[in-house]
Amino acid sequence: MLVVMKKGATPVEIEAVTSGIERKGCIARPIPGGERVAICVLHNNGPVDAAAFLQLPGVKEAIPVTRPYKLVSRESQGWDTVIDVGGVLVGNGHLTLMAGPCAVESEMQALSIARIVKKAGAQIFRGGAFKPRTSPYAFQGLGEEGLKILAKVRQETGMPVVTEAIDHEVFDMVEQYADVVQIGARNMQNFSLLRRAGKSRKPVLLKRGMAATIEEWLMAAEYVMEGGNEKVILCERGVRTFAHHSRNTLDLSAIPVVSQESHLPVIVDPSHAAGLRDQVIPLSRAAVAVGCHGLMVEVHHAPETALSDGPQSLYPAQFDDLCRQIGPIFDVYKMSINGYPSEHSNTGAKA
Ligand code: PEP
Ligand code: MN
Secondary structure, X not given: OEEEEOOOOOHHHHHHHHHHHHHOOOEEEXXXXXXXXXXXXXXXOOXXXXXXXXXXOOEEEEEOOOOOOOOOEXXXXXXXXXXXXXXXXXXXXXXXXXXXXXXXXXXXXXXXXXXXXXXXXXOEEEOEOOOOOOOOOOOOOOOHHHHHHHHHHHHHHOOOEEEEOOOHHHHHHHHHHOOEEEEOHHHOOOHHHHHHHHHOOOOEEEEOOOOOOHHHHHHHHHHHHHOOOOOEEEEEOOEOOOOOOOOOEOOOOHHHHHHHHEOOOEEEOHHHHHOXXXXXXXXXXXXXXXXXXXXXXXXXXXXXXXXXXHHHOEOHHHXXXXXXXXXXXXXXXXXXXXXXXXXXXXXXXXX
């Protein structure tokens, strides 16, 4: 249940509601809004009696939250969450580009790719220092050395960095260096890792598990939010199907569904969905058209020598093309959902 306070409700009135919720053995989580505060009731076993709250001073209404994911749901927050990643905004009206190699391989490799993707239009640099690999014999990442290289990339280029924490053990270390901590597809239901991410003050990029339903994915995000971290970015990266023509099948239908169900930003990773670079640009165009809030794309200056995911990594010139191609699609997308701007301007419609 969500107890919505009247505009201008006093701190004493809000406190009376939260303590009333806690007396019932539940947890009260205030959600500050632009105009009024709403208080979400968590950990209730069964329905909560609204009548007790409706008679308290300052209470406007009590709305049942019907979804199993409470804090993640649009029922508890109607407006879109926008997340500030070192000055780069993710969510509502922004199309944020994250790009870089699958894995950080050396300082030279990371810095050259970072300069290439920044010039083309990327705002956030991606690169794994700890790699979740199917084979124990495959390159596992440079570990802390990779994180130090990422810090150097940030310092040299000004781009915030996103990198994965593959387990609970490395989370503390990754959190110290990263601007966004990634939780990979294979870890989407690693509940102890999700709880750890919930305690972090860094934004979390939560990838959809390769066999996860949208409800399971949103419940995973709920773990992070329930832990106290509201900065969750969802990432669709393809699900496993019977198809052989691509590594996974990019589920673009997830984007409108997630946007309807949740206020959290949702981005698309066409690289891990496709597994092959030739599909990455067309899938990126489609992802933008369907309304994602950003893309995460693998790029390598010499993909044939890449230590991980070379076949899906774009050549620099292809990433340039990608950025050029999605710009007009994003402009048309904004105009189509907001109506054409009344005055012609080359900045396009406001999103
Ligand atoms: C990655 O982005 O580096 C990665 C391993 O992706 P996923 O978890 O989606 O497979
Ligand atoms: Mn990869």
